[in-house]
Amino acid sequence: MKFVDEFRDPAAARALVKSITEIAGDTEWKFMEVCGGHTHTIYRHGIEHLLPENIELVHGPGCPVCVIPMGRIDDAMWLAEQPDVVFTTFGDMMRVPGSRGSLLDAKARGADVRFVYSPLDSLKIAVENPDKHVVFFAVGFETTVPSTAVTLLRARTLGVKNFSVFSNHVTIVPPIKAILESPDLRLSGFLGPGHVSTVVGIRPYRFVPEVYGKPVVVAGFEPLDILASVHMLLQQYAGGRCEVENQYARVVRPEGNTAALKLMAETFQLRPHFEWRGLGFISQSALKVHDDYADFDAEVRFSMPGVRVADPKACQCGEVLKGAIKPWECKVFGTACTPETPIGTCMVSPEGACAAYYNFGRLHRETALMVGQGAPVG
Amino acid sequence: MTSERLTPSAHEVPDPEDRTRIRIEEFRKRRPRLVDEVVTMAHGAGGKSSAALVDHVFVEAFRNPELENLGDGAVLALPTGERLAFSTDSYVVAPYEFPGGSIADLAINGTVNDLAVSGARPQWISAAFVIEEGFSIDKLKQLAGEMRAAADAAGVQIVTGDTKVVPNGAADGLYITTSGVGVIPAGRELSPLAVRAGDRLIVSGTIADHGMAIMLARGNLDIEADIESDSAPVNGLVEALLAAAPGTRWMRDATRGGLGTVANELAQAAGVGVVLDEGLLPIDPTVLGCCDMLGIDPVYVANEGKFVAVVPADEAEVAVAALRSQPGGAQAAVIGEVLADPPGIVAMRTPFGGTRIVDMLVGDPLPRIC
Numbered sequence: 050m051k052f053v054d055e056f057r058d059p060a061a062a063r064a065l066v067k068s069i070t071e072i073a074g075d076t077e078w079k080f081m082e083v084c085g086g087h088t089h090t091i092y093r094h095g096i097e098h099l100l101p102e103n104i105e106l107v108h109g110p111g112c113p114v115c116v117i118p119m120g121r122i123d124d125a126m127w128l129a130e131q132p133d134v135v136f137t138t139f140g141d142m143m144r145v146p147g148s149r150g151s152l153l154d155a156k157a158r159g160a161d162v163r164f165v166y167s168p169l170d171s172l173k174i175a176v177e178n179p180d181k182h183v184v185f186f187a188v189g190f191e192t193t194v195p196s197t198a199v200t201l202l203r204a205r206t207l208g209v210k211n212f213s214v215f216s217n218h219v220t221i222v223p224p225i226k227a228i229l230e231s232p233d234l235r236l237s238g239f240l241g242p243g244h245v246s247t248v249v250g251i252r253p254y255r256f257v258p259e260v261y262g263k264p265v266v267v268a269g270f271e272p273l274d275i276l277a278s279v280h281m282l283l284q285q286y287a288g289g290r291c292e293v294e295n296q297y298a299r300v301v302r303p304e305g306n307t308a309a310l311k312l313m314a315e316t317f318q319l320r321p322h323f324e325w326r327g328l329g330f331i332s333q334s335a336l337k338v339h340d341d342y343a344d345f346d347a348e349v350r351f352s353m354p355g356v357r358v359a360d361p362k363a364c365q366c367g368e369v370l371k372g373a374i375k376p377w378e379c380k381v382f383g384t385a386c387t388p389e390t391p392i393g394t395c396m397v398s399p400e401g402a403c404a405a406y407y408n409f410g411r412l413h414r415e416t417a418l419m420v421g422q423g424a425p426v427g
Numbered sequence: 428m429t430s431e432r433l434t435p436s437a438h439e440v441p442d443p444e445d446r447t448r449i450r451i452e453e454f455r456k457r458r459p460r461l462v463d464e465v466v467t468m469a470h471g472a473g474g475k476s477s478a479a480l481v482d483h484v485f486v487e488a489f490r491n492p493e494l495e496n497l498g499d500g501a502v503l504a505l506p507t508g509e510r511l512a513f514s515t516d517s518y519v520v521a522p523y524e525f526p527g528g529s530i531a532d533l534a535i536n537g538t539v540n541d542l543a544v545s546g547a548r549p550q551w552i553s554a555a556f557v558i559e560e561g562f563s564i565d566k567l568k569q570l571a572g573e574m575r576a577a578a579d580a581a582g583v584q585i586v587t588g589d590t591k592v593v594p595n596g597a598a599d600g601l602y603i604t605t606s607g608v609g610v611i612p613a614g615r616e617l618s619p620l621a622v623r624a625g626d627r628l629i630v631s632g633t634i635a636d637h638g639m640a641i642m643l644a645r646g647n648l649d650i651e652a653d654i655e656s657d658s659a660p661v662n663g664l665v666e667a668l669l670a671a672a673p674g675t676r677w678m679r680d681a682t683r684g685g686l687g688t689v690a691n692e693l694a695q696a697a698g699v700g701v702v703l704d705e706g707l708l709p710i711d712p713t714v715l716g717c718c719d720m721l722g723i724d725p726v727y728v729a730n731e732g733k734f735v736a737v738v739p740a741d742e743a744e745v746a747v748a749a750l751r752s753q754p755g756g757a758q759a760a761v762i763g764e765v766l767a768d769p770p771g772i773v774a775m776r777t778p779f780g781g782t783r784i785v786d787m788l789v790g791d792p793l794p795r796i797c
């Protein structure tokens with residue numbers, strides 16, 4: 050595989066790591082990458098082991114699959130099992146365990162569960178199957194809300210009667226605030242979410258330096274982006290600055306995507322509160338389908354059980370999502386809880402910290418360094 | 428490289444993270460558990476769930492030494508001392524026609540390739556058809572013609588067969604099962620136990636073409652790309668390789684589960700560590716682009732005309748040259764090496780200078796959101 054592009058250049062990486070190591074000195078640094086996409090990049094490219102040992106990357110709550118509580122999965126399965134319902138979902142939600150198994154299990158038991166790549170695909174299924182009711186399982190941060198919003202708009206324009214959205218959309222700022230409020234965390238700064246910021250811009254993070262005195266650098270998803278962002282965070286400290294910076298300026302505009310934000314405001318509204326897996330209820334942290342679109346709101350059209358299910362006892366996902374413990378510190382990590390038999394959500398999504406660590410990161414630091422720096426064969 | 432210690436030794440007090448790692452490795456070595464009550468799609472995807480199903484249901488019921496090797500084909504010794512390879516496979520691909528091939532040539536190539544990587548010269552094939560009521564006879568004729576052409580290309584004969592028709596709705600068009608028999612020339616010994624630290628891994632060409640072609644051909648992705656399946660017989664390539672590199676230790680065709688799964692099977696069966704070099708993996712740029720876009724790791728995407736071979740380091744160069752001189756082998760490359768340590772683990776060296784694990788895949792590769 051040839052990665053010719055400028056964002057994966059090993060020489061540039063070495064230069065950055067050298068500079069990072071110098072600025073970092075021997076202070077202990079703890080930076081949280083908010084976004085699951087970053088967690089995935091960090092492990093997929095072995096970045097943890099490239100950084101000096103005194104820089105720790107703490108994996109944050111920005112994995113949309115990881116934060117969905119059990120009760121919502123149970124509701125999703127209940128919906129999927131209703132007669133004449135076609136339940137559509139993104140692929141990686143299929144394996145998330147509820148209290149009675151996952152959507153994959155529901156499918157194996159006969160429910161019509163299909164995975165789609167976009168909510169518009171799901172609307173297409175509705176148009177093609179007028180005798181079925183098609184539900185779209187909407188998950189994700191502000192990144193994926195616009196596409197659901199567009200779909201709602203299109204459904205209304207087309208006058209589709211057999212389509213609804215089960216919204217589990219969440220917003221990124223409230224959990225960051227919750228983490229900053231939590232007493233047991235000593236973070237030095239944040240790698241801000243890249244994709245989310247393309248929509249919301251970089252202004253919503255200003256409270257982090259202003260109120261909590263921590264720098265934020267909105268980061269891209271290529272391995273060099275991560276290193277460059279860590280570098281920028283350290284440079285803020287070195288220069289006595291504390292602010293929101295944008296490393297991902299090639300994609301993220303400071304004001305975000307105003308058209309998308311407007312569309313979101315038309316089709317969605319804030320819920321008073323929403324339960325996050327492991328983090329509990331966070332107020333104004335999630336979106337429901339707007340009252341104007343109630344006909345397309347699965348929560349209005351169906352009376353779901355809506356039961357709150359306690360997380361499994363063994364599960365420490367909340368601690369992992371807050372960055373309070375490393376994935377491997379969870380007691381069931383890698384034994385009772387594996388990607389094959391996940392107990393918690395962080396083990397399901399490839400962006401979840403537990404899955405990323407299990408799938409990619411399970412190497413002794415020295416082994417990793419030796420293998421990584423070994424001469425290429427051949 | 429192999430003289431260096433890769434895992435903490437017993438007399439050293441491991442840190443808590445290492446202890447977790449050791450516990451996980453012990454856990455991974457256990458037989459995969461079968462926890463499900465009903466068969467799910469994951470049981471057919473070639474990863475850990477498939478292994479669990481096969482192990483707990485079929486091996487349990489059929490147990491015998493030939494079966495327990497769980498190779499691509501059984502190696503059977505005749506009373507005369509000659510050895511045969513015997514293999515079988517079912518083909519249920521949807522759609523049954525796709526860019527670069529169809530269920531017909533897959534059914535021939537798949538079985539031919541299973542025999543070839545067992546070290547055999549494939550000779551005879553059987554074909555059984557399960558056909559859904561309503562299937563077009565013209566289409567059937569066309570597919571039979573394609574099977575014949577594939578058999579001719581691979582130098583095998585279709586010598587026996589069976590046909591069943593099931594009611595409309597009881598099958599998805601057409602399923603084909605082929606079995607094949609090949610003769611293993613005297614003196615050919617291929618086994619994971621022959622693999623040694625320092626050996627090189629070779630792949631016979633670009634990876635991930637077939638799986639990506641199928642994913643796109645299903646048509647529910649809004650991606651237009653020119654990707655063709657790599658469906659092809661590899662017996663010619665295998666013969667060229669074995670002639671050039673007689674020390675070849677082991678081979679396997681990288682079908683379902685892709686290169687990553689084959690590398691893991693090797694690491695586990697041989698009790699060695701395997702390092703793959705991401706920068707050396709031959710992959711078509713369009714295929715790589717699609718994988719990136721879908722968040723799918725190309726090392727887990729299926730191939731239908733590629734195999735992985737382990738050869739001694741000093742034969743690697745001639746082996747690759749021999750493959751490259753053959754039709755279909757132009758992209759053959761050394762892609763990694765075998766280490767003594769850490770046993771059972773496949774690691775990927777990224778072009779970025781980092782390292783990651785390549786584990787067995789769980790279930791089908793599902794595209795990520797966003």
Ligand code: SF4
Nearest residue numbers: 366379386393396403
């Ligand atoms: S190992 Fe499993 S249960 Fe523990 S924190 Fe990770 S996902 Fe949750």
